[in-house]
Amino acid sequence: MSVGETVEAEPRRRPGRAARFALVVATVLLLLFGVPWWTLIWSGNDWPTGVFVTGTVLFAGVALAFPLLMFSGHGARHHDGAARIADTLLGVVWVLFVWSILGNVLSLVLRVAGVDDPARSRIVTAAVAGISLVLLLWGHYEAMRVSRVRRVDVTIPRLGAGLDGLRVVLLTDTHYGPIDRERWSRGVTAVVNRLEPDIVAHTGDIADGEVAERRAMAAPLGDVRAALARVYVTGNHEYFSGAQRWVEHMASLGWEALHNRHVIVTRGGDSLVVAGVDDRTAAGSGVPGHHMDHEAALGGADPALPILLLAHQPQQITGAVAHGVDLQLSGHTHGGQMWPFHYLVRLDQPVLQGLSRHGERTQLYTSRGTGFWGPPFRVFAPSEITLLTLHASRP
Known part of the structure:
Protein backbone atom coordinates (compact mmCIF):
# COMPACT_ATOMS: atom_id res chain seq x y z
CA MET A 1 0.00 0.00 0.00
CA MET A 144 10.90 -28.14 19.34
CA ARG A 145 14.39 -29.08 18.12
CA VAL A 146 16.96 -26.47 17.07
CA SER A 147 16.52 -25.97 13.32
CA ARG A 148 18.86 -27.69 10.90
CA VAL A 149 20.97 -25.62 8.52
CA ARG A 150 19.77 -25.43 4.91
CA ARG A 151 22.55 -24.37 2.53
CA VAL A 152 21.63 -22.52 -0.66
CA ASP A 153 23.87 -21.05 -3.38
CA VAL A 154 22.55 -17.98 -5.18
CA THR A 155 24.19 -16.39 -8.22
CA ILE A 156 23.63 -12.62 -8.51
CA PRO A 157 24.94 -11.31 -11.84
CA ARG A 158 25.40 -7.74 -10.58
CA LEU A 159 27.35 -8.79 -7.49
CA GLY A 160 30.92 -7.46 -7.46
CA ALA A 161 33.86 -9.86 -7.31
CA GLY A 162 34.80 -8.57 -3.86
CA LEU A 163 31.48 -9.86 -2.50
CA ASP A 164 31.71 -13.27 -4.17
CA GLY A 165 31.10 -15.94 -1.52
CA LEU A 166 29.25 -13.56 0.83
CA ARG A 167 27.57 -15.63 3.56
CA VAL A 168 24.04 -14.54 4.53
CA VAL A 169 22.22 -16.36 7.33
CA LEU A 170 18.44 -16.02 7.31
CA LEU A 171 16.31 -16.37 10.44
CA THR A 172 12.58 -15.81 10.32
CA ASP A 173 9.33 -16.62 12.11
CA THR A 174 10.92 -17.43 15.46
CA HIS A 175 7.50 -16.80 17.05
CA TYR A 176 8.60 -16.69 20.67
CA GLY A 177 5.31 -17.41 22.37
CA PRO A 178 3.44 -19.21 25.17
CA ILE A 179 5.96 -22.10 25.32
CA ASP A 180 9.22 -21.06 26.96
CA ARG A 181 11.94 -21.53 24.31
CA GLU A 182 14.81 -19.54 25.79
CA ARG A 183 17.08 -22.61 25.62
CA TRP A 184 16.02 -23.20 22.01
CA SER A 185 16.82 -19.56 21.21
CA ARG A 186 20.31 -19.93 22.65
CA GLY A 187 20.77 -23.05 20.52
CA VAL A 188 19.78 -21.17 17.37
CA THR A 189 22.26 -18.40 18.16
CA ALA A 190 25.04 -20.95 18.68
CA VAL A 191 24.34 -22.54 15.28
CA VAL A 192 24.33 -19.14 13.56
CA ASN A 193 27.63 -18.13 15.10
CA ARG A 194 29.29 -21.40 14.04
CA LEU A 195 28.39 -20.54 10.44
CA GLU A 196 30.54 -17.37 10.66
CA PRO A 197 28.14 -15.22 8.58
CA ASP A 198 28.88 -11.91 6.95
CA ILE A 199 25.23 -10.83 7.24
CA VAL A 200 22.47 -12.17 9.49
CA ALA A 201 18.90 -11.27 8.52
CA HIS A 202 15.68 -11.75 10.48
CA THR A 203 12.59 -11.28 8.31
CA GLY A 204 10.04 -10.84 11.05
CA ASP A 205 7.46 -12.55 13.25
CA ILE A 206 9.92 -12.53 16.11
CA ALA A 207 7.30 -13.18 18.76
CA ASP A 208 3.67 -13.63 19.66
CA GLY A 209 3.56 -11.22 22.55
CA GLU A 210 4.95 -7.92 23.72
CA VAL A 211 8.65 -7.27 24.30
CA ALA A 212 8.09 -7.35 28.07
CA GLU A 213 6.56 -10.84 27.81
CA ARG A 214 9.15 -12.39 25.45
CA ARG A 215 12.29 -10.46 26.38
CA ALA A 216 14.13 -13.49 27.82
CA MET A 217 13.49 -15.65 24.76
CA ALA A 218 14.62 -12.90 22.38
CA ALA A 219 17.71 -12.03 24.45
CA PRO A 220 20.05 -14.53 22.70
CA LEU A 221 19.56 -12.60 19.46
CA GLY A 222 21.81 -9.99 21.02
CA ASP A 223 24.66 -12.54 20.98
CA VAL A 224 24.40 -13.24 17.24
CA ARG A 225 27.65 -12.35 15.47
CA ALA A 226 28.02 -11.11 11.88
CA ALA A 227 31.06 -9.63 10.15
CA LEU A 228 29.18 -6.91 8.27
CA ALA A 229 25.56 -6.49 9.42
CA ARG A 230 22.66 -7.81 11.49
CA VAL A 231 19.39 -6.63 9.93
CA TYR A 232 15.70 -7.05 10.74
CA VAL A 233 12.24 -6.20 9.36
CA THR A 234 8.77 -6.53 10.82
CA GLY A 235 6.39 -9.40 10.07
CA ASN A 236 2.62 -9.40 10.33
CA HIS A 237 2.67 -10.77 13.89
CA GLU A 238 4.61 -7.75 15.14
CA TYR A 239 1.45 -5.77 14.42
CA PHE A 240 -0.42 -7.84 17.01
CA SER A 241 2.39 -7.45 19.55
CA GLY A 242 3.70 -3.89 19.66
CA ALA A 243 5.57 -3.50 16.37
CA GLN A 244 7.36 -0.26 17.20
CA ARG A 245 8.52 -1.64 20.53
CA TRP A 246 10.01 -4.66 18.75
CA VAL A 247 11.75 -2.37 16.25
CA GLU A 248 13.26 -0.43 19.15
CA HIS A 249 14.14 -3.58 21.07
CA MET A 250 15.95 -5.15 18.13
CA ALA A 251 17.93 -1.92 17.76
CA SER A 252 18.84 -2.16 21.46
CA LEU A 253 20.15 -5.69 20.81
CA GLY A 254 22.46 -4.31 18.14
CA TRP A 255 20.41 -5.12 15.04
CA GLU A 256 19.76 -2.62 12.22
CA ALA A 257 15.98 -2.29 12.09
CA LEU A 258 15.35 -1.73 8.37
CA HIS A 259 12.10 0.17 8.83
CA ASN A 260 11.73 1.17 5.15
CA ARG A 261 15.42 2.01 4.91
CA HIS A 262 18.71 0.51 3.79
CA VAL A 263 22.35 0.12 4.74
CA ILE A 264 25.39 -0.39 2.51
CA VAL A 265 27.83 -3.23 3.17
CA THR A 266 31.24 -3.25 1.51
CA ARG A 267 33.89 -5.93 1.11
CA GLY A 268 36.84 -6.18 -1.23
CA GLY A 269 36.03 -2.80 -2.75
CA ASP A 270 32.51 -3.81 -3.81
CA SER A 271 29.21 -2.79 -2.20
CA LEU A 272 25.74 -4.25 -1.68
CA VAL A 273 22.53 -2.42 -0.77
CA VAL A 274 20.77 -4.25 2.07
CA ALA A 275 17.25 -2.86 2.34
CA GLY A 276 14.09 -3.71 4.23
CA VAL A 277 10.39 -2.88 4.05
CA ASP A 278 7.64 -3.21 6.65
CA ASP A 279 5.19 -6.07 6.31
CA ARG A 280 2.37 -5.55 3.83
CA THR A 281 -0.19 -5.51 6.71
CA ALA A 282 1.57 -2.59 8.39
CA ALA A 283 -0.47 0.18 6.78
CA GLY A 284 -3.73 -1.23 8.10
CA SER A 285 -2.38 -1.83 11.60
CA GLY A 286 -2.85 1.71 12.87
CA VAL A 287 0.78 1.91 14.04
CA PRO A 288 1.95 5.45 13.12
CA GLY A 289 4.61 5.58 10.42
CA HIS A 290 4.43 1.89 9.52
CA HIS A 291 3.66 0.89 5.94
CA MET A 292 5.40 -0.95 3.12
CA ASP A 293 7.43 1.60 1.17
CA HIS A 294 10.01 0.35 -1.34
CA GLU A 295 10.82 3.86 -2.59
CA ALA A 296 11.74 5.05 0.91
CA ALA A 297 13.71 1.87 1.58
CA LEU A 298 15.84 2.38 -1.53
CA GLY A 299 15.89 6.17 -1.54
CA GLY A 300 19.38 7.55 -2.21
CA ALA A 301 20.90 4.17 -3.06
CA ASP A 302 23.16 3.94 -6.10
CA PRO A 303 21.01 2.20 -8.77
CA ALA A 304 24.12 0.49 -10.14
CA LEU A 305 24.59 -1.49 -6.91
CA PRO A 306 23.01 -4.93 -6.39
CA ILE A 307 20.11 -5.01 -3.90
CA LEU A 308 19.33 -7.54 -1.18
CA LEU A 309 15.82 -6.87 0.18
CA LEU A 310 14.21 -8.15 3.37
CA ALA A 311 10.41 -8.45 3.18
CA HIS A 312 8.41 -10.75 5.44
CA GLN A 313 5.93 -12.18 2.93
CA PRO A 314 6.70 -13.72 -0.47
CA GLN A 315 3.70 -11.80 -1.80
CA GLN A 316 5.77 -8.62 -1.46
CA ILE A 317 7.87 -9.79 -4.42
CA THR A 318 5.76 -7.65 -6.79
CA GLY A 319 7.25 -4.47 -5.31
CA ALA A 320 10.72 -5.99 -5.39
CA VAL A 321 10.46 -6.74 -9.12
CA ALA A 322 9.17 -3.23 -9.82
CA HIS A 323 12.15 -1.68 -7.99
CA GLY A 324 14.88 -3.82 -9.56
CA VAL A 325 15.75 -5.89 -6.48
CA ASP A 326 18.25 -8.69 -7.13
CA LEU A 327 17.32 -10.98 -4.22
CA GLN A 328 14.44 -10.83 -1.76
CA LEU A 329 14.51 -12.83 1.47
CA SER A 330 11.17 -13.80 3.02
CA GLY A 331 9.48 -16.17 5.45
CA HIS A 332 5.85 -16.18 6.61
CA THR A 333 4.70 -19.43 4.94
CA HIS A 334 6.34 -21.87 7.40
CA GLY A 335 6.43 -24.23 4.43
CA GLY A 336 2.83 -25.03 5.40
CA GLN A 337 3.96 -26.20 8.89
CA MET A 338 1.40 -29.03 9.11
CA TRP A 339 0.61 -30.98 5.95
CA PRO A 340 -1.63 -30.51 4.00
CA PHE A 341 -2.09 -26.90 5.17
CA HIS A 342 0.41 -25.84 2.50
CA TYR A 343 -2.39 -26.03 -0.10
CA LEU A 344 -4.17 -23.21 1.75
CA VAL A 345 -0.95 -21.20 2.03
CA ARG A 346 -0.51 -21.35 -1.74
CA LEU A 347 -3.89 -19.67 -2.19
CA ASP A 348 -2.42 -16.54 -0.57
CA GLN A 349 1.28 -16.66 -1.45
CA PRO A 350 3.09 -17.08 -4.80
CA VAL A 351 5.73 -19.40 -3.31
CA LEU A 352 5.73 -21.92 -0.46
CA GLN A 353 9.46 -22.32 0.10
CA GLY A 354 12.86 -22.32 -1.61
CA LEU A 355 14.54 -20.26 -4.33
CA SER A 356 12.45 -18.91 -7.20
CA ARG A 357 12.85 -16.38 -10.02
CA HIS A 358 10.48 -13.49 -10.70
CA GLY A 359 10.99 -11.30 -13.75
CA GLU A 360 14.33 -10.93 -15.52
CA ARG A 361 16.42 -9.83 -12.52
CA THR A 362 14.71 -10.65 -9.25
CA GLN A 363 15.12 -13.84 -7.26
CA LEU A 364 13.20 -14.75 -4.10
CA TYR A 365 14.24 -17.07 -1.31
CA THR A 366 11.39 -18.16 0.98
CA SER A 367 12.33 -19.86 4.24
CA ARG A 368 10.17 -22.51 5.90
CA GLY A 369 10.78 -20.59 9.14
CA THR A 370 13.10 -21.06 12.08
CA GLY A 371 10.39 -21.57 14.70
CA PHE A 372 6.68 -22.39 14.55
CA TRP A 373 3.38 -20.61 15.06
CA GLY A 374 0.58 -21.86 17.29
CA PRO A 375 0.45 -25.68 17.35
CA PRO A 376 3.83 -27.04 18.55
CA PHE A 377 4.04 -29.42 15.60
CA ARG A 378 5.74 -29.50 12.20
CA VAL A 379 4.51 -32.21 9.86
CA PHE A 380 6.38 -32.65 6.55
CA ALA A 381 7.60 -29.03 6.80
CA PRO A 382 10.89 -28.92 8.76
CA SER A 383 12.19 -25.66 10.19
CA GLU A 384 15.42 -24.15 8.94
CA ILE A 385 18.31 -21.81 9.59
CA THR A 386 19.26 -20.80 6.07
CA LEU A 387 22.82 -20.19 4.92
CA LEU A 388 22.75 -18.42 1.54
CA THR A 389 26.11 -18.09 -0.20
CA LEU A 390 26.02 -15.32 -2.78
CA HIS A 391 28.10 -15.70 -5.95
CA ALA A 392 29.06 -13.23 -8.64
CA SER A 393 28.60 -14.36 -12.24
CA ARG A 394 31.52 -16.32 -13.55
CA PRO A 395 33.23 -14.87 -16.68
Whole structure:
Protein backbone atom coordinates (compact mmCIF):
# COMPACT_ATOMS: atom_id res chain seq x y z
CA MET A 1 0.00 0.00 0.00
CA SER A 2 1.43 3.41 -0.95
CA VAL A 3 1.77 6.29 1.47
CA GLY A 4 -1.00 8.16 -0.24
CA GLU A 5 -3.57 5.44 0.21
CA THR A 6 -6.05 5.98 3.00
CA VAL A 7 -6.67 3.40 5.69
CA GLU A 8 -10.04 3.16 7.36
CA ALA A 9 -9.63 4.00 11.03
CA GLU A 10 -12.71 2.01 12.03
CA PRO A 11 -14.34 -0.74 9.98
CA ARG A 12 -17.88 -0.05 8.83
CA ARG A 13 -20.52 -1.87 10.82
CA ARG A 14 -22.15 -4.51 8.70
CA PRO A 15 -25.49 -6.02 9.70
CA GLY A 16 -25.20 -9.66 10.56
CA ARG A 17 -21.41 -9.64 10.45
CA ALA A 18 -21.10 -11.10 13.96
CA ALA A 19 -23.72 -13.73 13.17
CA ARG A 20 -21.92 -14.78 9.98
CA PHE A 21 -18.60 -14.97 11.83
CA ALA A 22 -20.18 -17.13 14.55
CA LEU A 23 -21.68 -19.39 11.89
CA VAL A 24 -18.32 -19.83 10.16
CA VAL A 25 -16.58 -20.62 13.47
CA ALA A 26 -19.31 -23.11 14.44
CA THR A 27 -19.08 -24.81 11.03
CA VAL A 28 -15.29 -25.10 11.22
CA LEU A 29 -15.46 -26.54 14.75
CA LEU A 30 -18.20 -28.97 13.71
CA LEU A 31 -16.05 -30.26 10.85
CA LEU A 32 -12.75 -30.33 12.76
CA PHE A 33 -14.18 -32.28 15.67
CA GLY A 34 -17.13 -33.95 13.97
CA VAL A 35 -15.22 -35.81 11.25
CA PRO A 36 -12.80 -37.49 13.72
CA TRP A 37 -15.71 -38.29 16.06
CA TRP A 38 -17.63 -39.89 13.20
CA THR A 39 -14.61 -41.91 12.10
CA LEU A 40 -13.28 -43.01 15.49
CA ILE A 41 -16.43 -43.24 17.61
CA TRP A 42 -19.60 -43.49 15.53
CA SER A 43 -19.17 -44.99 12.06
CA GLY A 44 -19.58 -48.78 12.13
CA ASN A 45 -17.26 -49.56 15.02
CA ASP A 46 -20.10 -50.94 17.17
CA TRP A 47 -18.28 -49.94 20.34
CA PRO A 48 -19.76 -50.93 23.72
CA THR A 49 -22.12 -48.29 25.08
CA GLY A 50 -19.61 -47.09 27.69
CA VAL A 51 -16.90 -46.53 25.09
CA PHE A 52 -19.29 -44.73 22.75
CA VAL A 53 -20.65 -42.42 25.47
CA THR A 54 -17.19 -41.65 26.90
CA GLY A 55 -15.76 -40.90 23.45
CA THR A 56 -18.71 -38.70 22.51
CA VAL A 57 -18.57 -36.73 25.77
CA LEU A 58 -14.81 -36.27 25.34
CA PHE A 59 -15.11 -34.91 21.78
CA ALA A 60 -18.04 -32.65 22.72
CA GLY A 61 -16.30 -31.32 25.81
CA VAL A 62 -13.07 -30.53 24.00
CA ALA A 63 -14.98 -28.92 21.10
CA LEU A 64 -16.83 -26.64 23.52
CA ALA A 65 -13.73 -25.81 25.56
CA PHE A 66 -11.50 -25.14 22.58
CA PRO A 67 -12.83 -21.68 21.53
CA LEU A 68 -12.90 -20.56 25.18
CA LEU A 69 -9.28 -21.62 25.67
CA MET A 70 -8.26 -19.96 22.39
CA PHE A 71 -9.98 -16.71 23.35
CA SER A 72 -8.45 -16.76 26.84
CA GLY A 73 -4.99 -17.63 25.55
CA HIS A 74 -4.80 -15.29 22.58
CA GLY A 75 -7.27 -12.60 23.57
CA ALA A 76 -6.64 -9.34 25.38
CA ARG A 77 -5.65 -11.01 28.67
CA HIS A 78 -3.15 -13.29 26.96
CA HIS A 79 -2.99 -16.29 29.34
CA ASP A 80 -0.05 -18.40 28.19
CA GLY A 81 -1.29 -21.54 29.94
CA ALA A 82 -4.60 -21.47 28.09
CA ALA A 83 -2.79 -20.64 24.83
CA ARG A 84 -0.51 -23.68 25.19
CA ILE A 85 -3.49 -25.99 25.66
CA ALA A 86 -5.51 -24.42 22.84
CA ASP A 87 -2.61 -24.45 20.37
CA THR A 88 -1.81 -28.09 21.16
CA LEU A 89 -5.47 -29.08 20.77
CA LEU A 90 -5.57 -27.30 17.41
CA GLY A 91 -2.61 -29.32 16.19
CA VAL A 92 -4.02 -32.62 17.47
CA VAL A 93 -7.48 -32.11 15.99
CA TRP A 94 -6.02 -30.95 12.65
CA VAL A 95 -4.01 -34.17 12.30
CA LEU A 96 -7.01 -36.29 13.36
CA PHE A 97 -9.26 -34.41 10.91
CA VAL A 98 -6.89 -34.89 7.95
CA TRP A 99 -6.26 -38.57 8.59
CA SER A 100 -9.93 -39.25 9.36
CA ILE A 101 -10.76 -38.01 5.86
CA LEU A 102 -8.08 -40.28 4.41
CA GLY A 103 -9.33 -43.07 6.67
CA ASN A 104 -12.77 -42.84 5.10
CA VAL A 105 -11.12 -43.31 1.71
CA LEU A 106 -9.54 -46.48 3.13
CA SER A 107 -12.98 -47.53 4.35
CA LEU A 108 -14.32 -47.36 0.79
CA VAL A 109 -11.43 -49.49 -0.45
CA LEU A 110 -12.07 -52.07 2.26
CA ARG A 111 -15.77 -52.07 1.43
CA VAL A 112 -14.99 -52.84 -2.20
CA ALA A 113 -12.65 -55.58 -1.00
CA GLY A 114 -15.55 -57.16 0.87
CA VAL A 115 -14.56 -56.30 4.45
CA ASP A 116 -17.67 -55.75 6.57
CA ASP A 117 -18.31 -53.74 9.74
CA PRO A 118 -17.37 -53.63 12.53
CA ALA A 119 -14.02 -55.04 11.29
CA ARG A 120 -13.79 -52.45 8.49
CA SER A 121 -14.40 -49.45 10.74
CA ARG A 122 -12.11 -50.76 13.45
CA ILE A 123 -9.28 -51.21 10.95
CA VAL A 124 -9.80 -47.60 9.85
CA THR A 125 -9.93 -46.39 13.46
CA ALA A 126 -6.69 -48.20 14.31
CA ALA A 127 -4.97 -46.81 11.20
CA VAL A 128 -6.12 -43.22 11.82
CA ALA A 129 -5.25 -43.30 15.54
CA GLY A 130 -1.87 -44.96 14.96
CA ILE A 131 -0.74 -42.70 12.12
CA SER A 132 -1.95 -39.58 13.95
CA LEU A 133 -0.07 -40.54 17.12
CA VAL A 134 3.18 -41.15 15.22
CA LEU A 135 2.87 -37.89 13.26
CA LEU A 136 2.08 -35.85 16.37
CA LEU A 137 5.04 -37.25 18.33
CA TRP A 138 7.39 -36.77 15.38
CA GLY A 139 5.90 -33.37 14.52
CA HIS A 140 6.37 -32.13 18.08
CA TYR A 141 10.00 -33.21 18.04
CA GLU A 142 10.51 -31.43 14.71
CA ALA A 143 8.96 -28.23 16.08
CA MET A 144 10.90 -28.14 19.34
CA ARG A 145 14.39 -29.08 18.12
CA VAL A 146 16.96 -26.47 17.07
CA SER A 147 16.52 -25.97 13.32
CA ARG A 148 18.86 -27.69 10.90
CA VAL A 149 20.97 -25.62 8.52
CA ARG A 150 19.77 -25.43 4.91
CA ARG A 151 22.55 -24.37 2.53
CA VAL A 152 21.63 -22.52 -0.66
CA ASP A 153 23.87 -21.05 -3.38
CA VAL A 154 22.55 -17.98 -5.18
CA THR A 155 24.19 -16.39 -8.22
CA ILE A 156 23.63 -12.62 -8.51
CA PRO A 157 24.94 -11.31 -11.84
CA ARG A 158 25.40 -7.74 -10.58
CA LEU A 159 27.35 -8.79 -7.49
CA GLY A 160 30.92 -7.46 -7.46
CA ALA A 161 33.86 -9.86 -7.31
CA GLY A 162 34.80 -8.57 -3.86
CA LEU A 163 31.48 -9.86 -2.50
CA ASP A 164 31.71 -13.27 -4.17
CA GLY A 165 31.10 -15.94 -1.52
CA LEU A 166 29.25 -13.56 0.83
CA ARG A 167 27.57 -15.63 3.56
CA VAL A 168 24.04 -14.54 4.53
CA VAL A 169 22.22 -16.36 7.33
CA LEU A 170 18.44 -16.02 7.31
CA LEU A 171 16.31 -16.37 10.44
CA THR A 172 12.58 -15.81 10.32
CA ASP A 173 9.33 -16.62 12.11
CA THR A 174 10.92 -17.43 15.46
CA HIS A 175 7.50 -16.80 17.05
CA TYR A 176 8.60 -16.69 20.67
CA GLY A 177 5.31 -17.41 22.37
CA PRO A 178 3.44 -19.21 25.17
CA ILE A 179 5.96 -22.10 25.32
CA ASP A 180 9.22 -21.06 26.96
CA ARG A 181 11.94 -21.53 24.31
CA GLU A 182 14.81 -19.54 25.79
CA ARG A 183 17.08 -22.61 25.62
CA TRP A 184 16.02 -23.20 22.01
CA SER A 185 16.82 -19.56 21.21
CA ARG A 186 20.31 -19.93 22.65
CA GLY A 187 20.77 -23.05 20.52
CA VAL A 188 19.78 -21.17 17.37
CA THR A 189 22.26 -18.40 18.16
CA ALA A 190 25.04 -20.95 18.68
CA VAL A 191 24.34 -22.54 15.28
CA VAL A 192 24.33 -19.14 13.56
CA ASN A 193 27.63 -18.13 15.10
CA ARG A 194 29.29 -21.40 14.04
CA LEU A 195 28.39 -20.54 10.44
CA GLU A 196 30.54 -17.37 10.66
CA PRO A 197 28.14 -15.22 8.58
CA ASP A 198 28.88 -11.91 6.95
CA ILE A 199 25.23 -10.83 7.24
CA VAL A 200 22.47 -12.17 9.49
CA ALA A 201 18.90 -11.27 8.52
CA HIS A 202 15.68 -11.75 10.48
CA THR A 203 12.59 -11.28 8.31
CA GLY A 204 10.04 -10.84 11.05
CA ASP A 205 7.46 -12.55 13.25
CA ILE A 206 9.92 -12.53 16.11
CA ALA A 207 7.30 -13.18 18.76
CA ASP A 208 3.67 -13.63 19.66
CA GLY A 209 3.56 -11.22 22.55
CA GLU A 210 4.95 -7.92 23.72
CA VAL A 211 8.65 -7.27 24.30
CA ALA A 212 8.09 -7.35 28.07
CA GLU A 213 6.56 -10.84 27.81
CA ARG A 214 9.15 -12.39 25.45
CA ARG A 215 12.29 -10.46 26.38
CA ALA A 216 14.13 -13.49 27.82
CA MET A 217 13.49 -15.65 24.76
CA ALA A 218 14.62 -12.90 22.38
CA ALA A 219 17.71 -12.03 24.45
CA PRO A 220 20.05 -14.53 22.70
CA LEU A 221 19.56 -12.60 19.46
CA GLY A 222 21.81 -9.99 21.02
CA ASP A 223 24.66 -12.54 20.98
CA VAL A 224 24.40 -13.24 17.24
CA ARG A 225 27.65 -12.35 15.47
CA ALA A 226 28.02 -11.11 11.88
CA ALA A 227 31.06 -9.63 10.15
CA LEU A 228 29.18 -6.91 8.27
CA ALA A 229 25.56 -6.49 9.42
CA ARG A 230 22.66 -7.81 11.49
CA VAL A 231 19.39 -6.63 9.93
CA TYR A 232 15.70 -7.05 10.74
CA VAL A 233 12.24 -6.20 9.36
CA THR A 234 8.77 -6.53 10.82
CA GLY A 235 6.39 -9.40 10.07
CA ASN A 236 2.62 -9.40 10.33
CA HIS A 237 2.67 -10.77 13.89
CA GLU A 238 4.61 -7.75 15.14
CA TYR A 239 1.45 -5.77 14.42
CA PHE A 240 -0.42 -7.84 17.01
CA SER A 241 2.39 -7.45 19.55
CA GLY A 242 3.70 -3.89 19.66
CA ALA A 243 5.57 -3.50 16.37
CA GLN A 244 7.36 -0.26 17.20
CA ARG A 245 8.52 -1.64 20.53
CA TRP A 246 10.01 -4.66 18.75
CA VAL A 247 11.75 -2.37 16.25
CA GLU A 248 13.26 -0.43 19.15
CA HIS A 249 14.14 -3.58 21.07
CA MET A 250 15.95 -5.15 18.13
CA ALA A 251 17.93 -1.92 17.76
CA SER A 252 18.84 -2.16 21.46
CA LEU A 253 20.15 -5.69 20.81
CA GLY A 254 22.46 -4.31 18.14
CA TRP A 255 20.41 -5.12 15.04
CA GLU A 256 19.76 -2.62 12.22
CA ALA A 257 15.98 -2.29 12.09
CA LEU A 258 15.35 -1.73 8.37
CA HIS A 259 12.10 0.17 8.83
CA ASN A 260 11.73 1.17 5.15
CA ARG A 261 15.42 2.01 4.91
CA HIS A 262 18.71 0.51 3.79
CA VAL A 263 22.35 0.12 4.74
CA ILE A 264 25.39 -0.39 2.51
CA VAL A 265 27.83 -3.23 3.17
CA THR A 266 31.24 -3.25 1.51
CA ARG A 267 33.89 -5.93 1.11
CA GLY A 268 36.84 -6.18 -1.23
CA GLY A 269 36.03 -2.80 -2.75
CA ASP A 270 32.51 -3.81 -3.81
CA SER A 271 29.21 -2.79 -2.20
CA LEU A 272 25.74 -4.25 -1.68
CA VAL A 273 22.53 -2.42 -0.77
CA VAL A 274 20.77 -4.25 2.07
CA ALA A 275 17.25 -2.86 2.34
CA GLY A 276 14.09 -3.71 4.23
CA VAL A 277 10.39 -2.88 4.05
CA ASP A 278 7.64 -3.21 6.65
CA ASP A 279 5.19 -6.07 6.31
CA ARG A 280 2.37 -5.55 3.83
CA THR A 281 -0.19 -5.51 6.71
CA ALA A 282 1.57 -2.59 8.39
CA ALA A 283 -0.47 0.18 6.78
CA GLY A 284 -3.73 -1.23 8.10
CA SER A 285 -2.38 -1.83 11.60
CA GLY A 286 -2.85 1.71 12.87
CA VAL A 287 0.78 1.91 14.04
CA PRO A 288 1.95 5.45 13.12
CA GLY A 289 4.61 5.58 10.42
CA HIS A 290 4.43 1.89 9.52
CA HIS A 291 3.66 0.89 5.94
CA MET A 292 5.40 -0.95 3.12
CA ASP A 293 7.43 1.60 1.17
CA HIS A 294 10.01 0.35 -1.34
CA GLU A 295 10.82 3.86 -2.59
CA ALA A 296 11.74 5.05 0.91
CA ALA A 297 13.71 1.87 1.58
CA LEU A 298 15.84 2.38 -1.53
CA GLY A 299 15.89 6.17 -1.54
CA GLY A 300 19.38 7.55 -2.21
CA ALA A 301 20.90 4.17 -3.06
CA ASP A 302 23.16 3.94 -6.10
CA PRO A 303 21.01 2.20 -8.77
CA ALA A 304 24.12 0.49 -10.14
CA LEU A 305 24.59 -1.49 -6.91
CA PRO A 306 23.01 -4.93 -6.39
CA ILE A 307 20.11 -5.01 -3.90
CA LEU A 308 19.33 -7.54 -1.18
CA LEU A 309 15.82 -6.87 0.18
CA LEU A 310 14.21 -8.15 3.37
CA ALA A 311 10.41 -8.45 3.18
CA HIS A 312 8.41 -10.75 5.44
CA GLN A 313 5.93 -12.18 2.93
CA PRO A 314 6.70 -13.72 -0.47
CA GLN A 315 3.70 -11.80 -1.80
CA GLN A 316 5.77 -8.62 -1.46
CA ILE A 317 7.87 -9.79 -4.42
CA THR A 318 5.76 -7.65 -6.79
CA GLY A 319 7.25 -4.47 -5.31
CA ALA A 320 10.72 -5.99 -5.39
CA VAL A 321 10.46 -6.74 -9.12
CA ALA A 322 9.17 -3.23 -9.82
CA HIS A 323 12.15 -1.68 -7.99
CA GLY A 324 14.88 -3.82 -9.56
CA VAL A 325 15.75 -5.89 -6.48
CA ASP A 326 18.25 -8.69 -7.13
CA LEU A 327 17.32 -10.98 -4.22
CA GLN A 328 14.44 -10.83 -1.76
CA LEU A 329 14.51 -12.83 1.47
CA SER A 330 11.17 -13.80 3.02
CA GLY A 331 9.48 -16.17 5.45
CA HIS A 332 5.85 -16.18 6.61
CA THR A 333 4.70 -19.43 4.94
CA HIS A 334 6.34 -21.87 7.40
CA GLY A 335 6.43 -24.23 4.43
CA GLY A 336 2.83 -25.03 5.40
CA GLN A 337 3.96 -26.20 8.89
CA MET A 338 1.40 -29.03 9.11
CA TRP A 339 0.61 -30.98 5.95
CA PRO A 340 -1.63 -30.51 4.00
CA PHE A 341 -2.09 -26.90 5.17
CA HIS A 342 0.41 -25.84 2.50
CA TYR A 343 -2.39 -26.03 -0.10
CA LEU A 344 -4.17 -23.21 1.75
CA VAL A 345 -0.95 -21.20 2.03
CA ARG A 346 -0.51 -21.35 -1.74
CA LEU A 347 -3.89 -19.67 -2.19
CA ASP A 348 -2.42 -16.54 -0.57
CA GLN A 349 1.28 -16.66 -1.45
CA PRO A 350 3.09 -17.08 -4.80
CA VAL A 351 5.73 -19.40 -3.31
CA LEU A 352 5.73 -21.92 -0.46
CA GLN A 353 9.46 -22.32 0.10
CA GLY A 354 12.86 -22.32 -1.61
CA LEU A 355 14.54 -20.26 -4.33
CA SER A 356 12.45 -18.91 -7.20
CA ARG A 357 12.85 -16.38 -10.02
CA HIS A 358 10.48 -13.49 -10.70
CA GLY A 359 10.99 -11.30 -13.75
CA GLU A 360 14.33 -10.93 -15.52
CA ARG A 361 16.42 -9.83 -12.52
CA THR A 362 14.71 -10.65 -9.25
CA GLN A 363 15.12 -13.84 -7.26
CA LEU A 364 13.20 -14.75 -4.10
CA TYR A 365 14.24 -17.07 -1.31
CA THR A 366 11.39 -18.16 0.98
CA SER A 367 12.33 -19.86 4.24
CA ARG A 368 10.17 -22.51 5.90
CA GLY A 369 10.78 -20.59 9.14
CA THR A 370 13.10 -21.06 12.08
CA GLY A 371 10.39 -21.57 14.70
CA PHE A 372 6.68 -22.39 14.55
CA TRP A 373 3.38 -20.61 15.06
CA GLY A 374 0.58 -21.86 17.29
CA PRO A 375 0.45 -25.68 17.35
CA PRO A 376 3.83 -27.04 18.55
CA PHE A 377 4.04 -29.42 15.60
CA ARG A 378 5.74 -29.50 12.20
CA VAL A 379 4.51 -32.21 9.86
CA PHE A 380 6.38 -32.65 6.55
CA ALA A 381 7.60 -29.03 6.80
CA PRO A 382 10.89 -28.92 8.76
CA SER A 383 12.19 -25.66 10.19
CA GLU A 384 15.42 -24.15 8.94
CA ILE A 385 18.31 -21.81 9.59
CA THR A 386 19.26 -20.80 6.07
CA LEU A 387 22.82 -20.19 4.92
CA LEU A 388 22.75 -18.42 1.54
CA THR A 389 26.11 -18.09 -0.20
CA LEU A 390 26.02 -15.32 -2.78
CA HIS A 391 28.10 -15.70 -5.95
CA ALA A 392 29.06 -13.23 -8.64
CA SER A 393 28.60 -14.36 -12.24
CA ARG A 394 31.52 -16.32 -13.55
CA PRO A 395 33.23 -14.87 -16.68
